[in-house]
Amino acid sequence: MKIVIFASSREADMEEPVFCDRDSVKVDASKCTGRSISVAPFIARYLKDLGFYVTVIDPFADETPYEADNVIKGTSFQVPDEVVKDAYVIVATRHVYDTWAIMKSVLGGAKETFVIMSIKRAKIIMKRLLQAGITKEQIKRLRIPAGLDIGAKNEKEIALSIVAEVLAVSRNASGRPLSEVKEFSKVVEELE
Numbered sequence: 431m432k433i434v435i436f437a438s439s440r441e442a443d444m445e446e447p448v449f450c451d452r453d454s455v456k457v458d459a460s461k462c463t464g465r466s467i468s469v470a471p472f473i474a475r476y477l478k479d480l481g482f483y484v485t486v487i488d489p490f491a492d493e494t495p496y497e498a499d500n501v502i503k504g505t506s507f508q509v510p511d512e513v514v515k516d517a518y519v520i521v522a523t524r525h526v527y528d529t530w531a532i533m534k535s536v537l538g539g540a541k542e543t544f545v546i547m548s549i550k551r552a553k554i555i556m557k558r559l560l561q562a563g564i565t566k567e568q569i570k571r572l573r574i575p576a577g578l579d580i581g582a583k584n585e586k587e588i589a590l591s592i593v594a595e596v597l598a599v600s601r602n603a604s605g606r607p608l609s610e611v612k613e614f615s616k617v618v619e620e621l622e
Contacts, residue, residue, distance in 0.1 A: 431482050431483065431517075431518065431600060432483050432485070432516065432518070433482045433484045433485070433519075434485045434487070434514050434517045434518070434535075434540070435470055435473060435474055435485070435519075435520045436519065436520070436523050436531035436534075436535075437468065437470035437486055437487065437491075437494075438462070438468070438488055438490060438522075438524045439465060439468065439489075439490035439491065439494040440462040440463060440490045440493070440524070440526065441464050441524045441526070442461060442525040443461050444461050445525065446525060446526065446529060446530075447461035447462060447526065448527045448530060452534075452537070453508050453510055453511070454508045454509075455506070455508075456505065457489045457505040457506075457527065458505075459490075459505045462489075462526055465490075465494075468524060468585065469588045470488065470494075470496075470520075470522045471494055471495065471496055472585055472586050473520060473593060474497055474498045475497045476589060476590065476593045477593060477596070480597075485498060485501075485513060485517075486500070487501075487502040487503075487507065487509060488503055489505045489526065490503070511534075511538035511539060514534055514535055514538035514540045515539040515540070516539060516540075518540070518542050518600060519540040520543075520546070520576065520592065520596070521535065521545040521547070522546040525551075528555050529558045529559065532564075533559065536559075536564055536572075537564075541600075542573060542599050542600075543572050544573045544576035544577075544592060544595060544596060545572055545573065545574040545575070545576055546576050547576075549574070552574045556569055576595060577591035577592040577594075578591045578594045578595045578598070578605050579591070
């Protein structure tokens with residue numbers, strides 16, 4: 431299975447400092463600072479270890495080592511629809527190119543789009559998507575915030591919760607505890 435991770439190793443100092451069209455993005459690197467650990471490298475590593483074909487798009491990828499099959503980097507890049515078509519897409523762009531990455535996923539035909547974003551931030555981005563012609567039905571299919579509720583506290587744990595959701599969705603599983611799925615409490619009740 432194909433995984434595409436839209437990421438950024440830097441954070442935006444201002445709101446989405448990019449110039450873009452349907453397939454290409456040019457990031458104003460002067461408006462992106464810092465270098466902090468994000469969940470994207472951990473997500474890529476976990477999914478690669480699980481045997482997925484992983485593509486990472488990160489304008490600042492030279493600053494972050496990724497374990498991936500393909501890395502698209504540079505502050506000017508192109509992502510044709512074929513890259514995201516039928517892929518599970520994870521958006522972890524740290525306000526650098528959130529709107530574009532989500533639109534590319536939706537319009538490019540991603541199977542599912544998992545977005546690492548707060549609900550507060552999502553409200554801003556969803557208004558932009560509506561203005562750009564993305565329908566409410568398309569927006570409702572987005573998985574925001576990405577991940578299963580496991581009480582994650584750090585980047586590795588957050589990455590694990592997102593990978594668990596990707597696995598559950600890709601395998602049409604519930605994501606519920608196995609003790610519930612297998613009805614363990616019934617087994618106990620039936621004991622003599």
